[in-house]
Amino acid sequence: MDLQTKLEEITKNLGAFYFGVADLSLARGGPLTPYEERLVSEYPFAISIGVPLSLETVERIGDQGDIAALQSYWFHVYRVVSPLIDHITLQLTLIIMKEGYRALPIPVTQTLDTENLRGLFSNKMAASLAGLGWIGKSCLLVTRDRGPRVRWGTILTDAPLHPGGPTEVGCGKCTVCVEACPADAFLGKNFVPSEPREVRMRAERCNHFLTERGQSIGTRVCGMCVYICPQGKPQHKKSR
Numbered sequence: 001m002d003l004q005t006k007l008e009e010i011t012k013n014l015g016a017f018y019f020g021v022a023d024l025s026l027a028r029g030g031p032l033t034p035y036e037e038r039l040v041s042e043y044p045f046a047i048s049i050g051v052p053l054s055l056e057t058v059e060r061i062g063d064q065g066d067i068a069a070l071q072s073y074w075f076h077v078y079r080v081v082s083p084l085i086d087h088i089t090l091q092l093t094l095i096i097m098k099e100g101y102r103a104l105p106i107p108v109t110q111t112l113d114t115e116n117l118r119g120l121f122s123n124k125m126a127a128s129l130a131g132l133g134w135i136g137k138s139c140l141l142v143t144r145d146r147g148p149r150v151r152w153g154t155i156l157t158d159a160p161l162h163p164g165g166p167t168e169v170g171c172g173k174c175t176v177c178v179e180a181c182p183a184d185a186f187l188g189k190n191f192v193p194s195e196p197r198e199v200r201m202r203a204e205r206c207n208h209f210l211t212e213r214g215q216s217i218g219t220r221v222c223g224m225c226v227y228i229c230p231q232g233k234p235q236h237k238k239s240r
Helices: 003-013 034-042 055-060 067-098 123-129 176-180 203-217 224-228
Strands: 018-023 045-052 103-106 150-157
Touching: 003 018, 003 067, 018 123, 045 067, 045 123, 055 067, 055 224, 067 103, 067 150, 067 203, 123 150, 176 224
Parallel strands: none
Antiparallel strands: 018 045, 045 150, 103 150
16 A cells, blocks of 8 residues: 555544645745745645534524524534544654655644734645645635535645645635625635735634624634535435
8 A cells, every 4th residue: 555545544534534635836936925935845745634514513603693503613613623633634744754754734723823814834725736625715625515614634745645636616606605704804706826815805804803703702703604605515404
């Protein structure tokens, strides 16, 4: 069994549904932060893994007045799914290290720039370059089967892997997430790799809304862009 097959098998045995490899040379020349530019110059590949969110937990936040549902969603995302992803990326990192290669796991929830809502490296960019989905008008990674209802983790590495490639943006003329955003943060533009996120999103509005929400209910949470996306949205069966 080659290394990539072994890593994918372990990833899925540990609970992730998605596994892909991105060629980071495709990110060069794009709108990267200075630190992302440094990382892309050091590591040729990124392993992207994804764990789906509980669909029922997501569906309940459609009622933004349901504080219990909002707090439950926050706990599910940040206290259950995110730590699982960090655990999986650590396990893969240790395996890659044992094979004699470099591996840098990217923390799932670490925000280094709170104003612009940026972390060490974009997990969504890695997943999109690996072909696991596309960046939507909400600036979330959208998958064919579950839409944006997936949480992502990343490992940067120099292990000899076989990358996938970006997939076509599938949002078309849909603007449901733009219209539903309570912070009016999205500008309604389809993703273009060469354009910065600011062309599509006013992050400061999202951050301000989350801060106010945190002051009112004790938790910085919204999730409407995750809930509302029609791509992969569950169709509930009617009870007989």
